[in-house]
Amino acid sequence: MSVLEVETVPSPATGQETRAEDELAPTFYVICWNDPVNIMSYVTHVFMKVFGWNREKAQKHMMEVHEKGKSVLVRESAEKAEFYVHQLHMYKLQATMERAE
Amino acid sequence: MKLLKTVEEVRLYELTAQEGSLLMQLLRHFPFSGLKPATISQRRDEQTAERELLLNESLKQHREELKRAAAAIAARITPSRRSYSLELDPANREVLMQIMNDIRVGAWQALGEPETFEVDPSQLSSNEQAQWQLMHLADFFEVGLIESES
Numbered sequence: 001m002s003v004l005e006v007e008t009v010p011s012p013a014t015g016q017e018t019r020a021e022d023e024l025a026p027t028f029y030v031i032c033w034n035d036p037v038n039i040m041s042y043v044t045h046v047f048m049k050v051f052g053w054n055r056e057k058a059q060k061h062m063m064e065v066h067e068k069g070k071s072v073l074v075r076e077s078a079e080k081a082e083f084y085v086h087q088l089h090m091y092k093l094q095a096t097m098e099r100a101e
Numbered sequence: 102m103k104l105l106k107t108v109e110e111v112r113l114y115e116l117t118a119q120e121g122s123l124l125m126q127l128l129r130h131f132p133f134s135g136l137k138p139a140t141i142s143q144r145r146d147e148q149t150a151e152r153e154l155l156l157n158e159s160l161k162q163h164r165e166e167l168k169r170a171a172a173a174i175a176a177r178i179t180p181s182r183r184s185y186s187l188e189l190d191p192a193n194r195e196v197l198m199q200i201m202n203d204i205r206v207g208a209w210q211a212l213g214e215p216e217t218f219e220v221d222p223s224q225l226s227s228n229e230q231a232q233w234q235l236m237h238l239a240d241f242f243e244v245g246l247i248e249s250e251s
Contacts, residue, residue, distance in 0.1 A: 036216050037209040039240070041247045042202060049195065055251075082141075086156055089139050090163050091199060092206045096142045097152075 028081035028097040030073045034065050035094050046091045047073070050084060075100055102245035105186075112194065112249060114187045121178055121185025124242060128175035131200055133235060134207030136164055167203060170196045194246055201243035208236035 032043075040062055047058035051073065064071035073095075074084065081097040088095035102120055105113045116124060139160055141153045174197055179186050189197065209215070211232045222233055 036218075037206050037214075038202070039244070039247075041251070042198070042243065045198070045247055045250060082152060082156075085141055086159055089156060089160055092202050094140075096140060098142060098144065 025077060027075050027100045028078055029075050029100050030081050030084045030088075031096050031098055032061070032065050032071050032073055032088060033094040033096070034069045038093060040066060042091075043093065046088065046093060050087045050091070102242060104249040111188060111190050114189065114245075114249070116178070116185040116187060118184060120242075121180065121187075123238060124185075124187075125175050125178050127204060127238065127242070128171040128178075128200065131168060131171040131204065132164060132207065133204055134211055136160060137210055164203075167196065167200050171200050174200075194250070198243060198246045201239040201246070204239035205236050205243065208232040208239070212236070 032047075043062045043065065044055065044058045047053055047061055048055060051058075053061075061071045061073055074081070076084065078097075085095045085097050103115045105115050107113075136157075139153070139156055141156045142149045170193075174187075174189075174193060177187060177189075177193075212229055220233070222230055225233060
């Protein structure tokens with residue numbers, strides 16, 4: 001085995017206690033809010049880039065933002081939700097992460 | 102702004118003399134506006150405040166990266182006889198799109214974030230007219246890039 005190959009060792013992190021902890025960990029909705037400035041084709045493009053969605057799914061969420069004022073894009077762990085919100089803000093979209101109750 | 106050809110995801114655009122000159126000016130003078138603080142959540146608590154601080158710090162760094170990228174892209178706009186050419190790989194196209202949108206949004210914020218764009222420019226002050234033109238100029242290049250992607 002070369003030094004670059006990684007031996008698969010059963011990790012304690014896959015145990016039942018950790019799964020239970022994961023289930024209790026809060027999750028967050030990533031929400032994109034409507035604004036009058038970002039153009040529809042740009043918003044669709046950003047959703048495709050940030051989430052790796054196909055055009056159809058990205059357009060569906062873009063239309064939801066446009067018509068309903070917001071769209072819940074994904075439900076994720078705090079860390080991932082924060083990452084997505086950062087990405088969306090870098091594209092100048094108004095996005096927030098809201099705790100899923 | 103005309104897409105001439107695509108070779109292995111690298112796209113070659115032709116710009117008229119006016120377009121090339123305007124794009125260079127936009128890129129060389131970027132950014133045109135300050136950064137407006139971003140909101141990360143509607144909830145207000147200590148954790149949100151920490152997250153928001155990180156977000157705004159990250160956006161500040163990103164702005165600096167865009168500024169460097171803008172100068173680099175401006176240097177790639179090559180004059181030919183009566184026009185300019187610009188070759189962009191996917192990463193550079195993405196960055197240029199972000200720069201143009203940053204300019205648009207910044208100008209819109211400077212105009213007081215109007216809900217509608219049906220405005221008579223002659224009713225605007227000279228500063229507002231400049232912001233208005235900046236917004237539409239950036240829009241022209243942004244739309245050109247998006248259309249070449251689809």
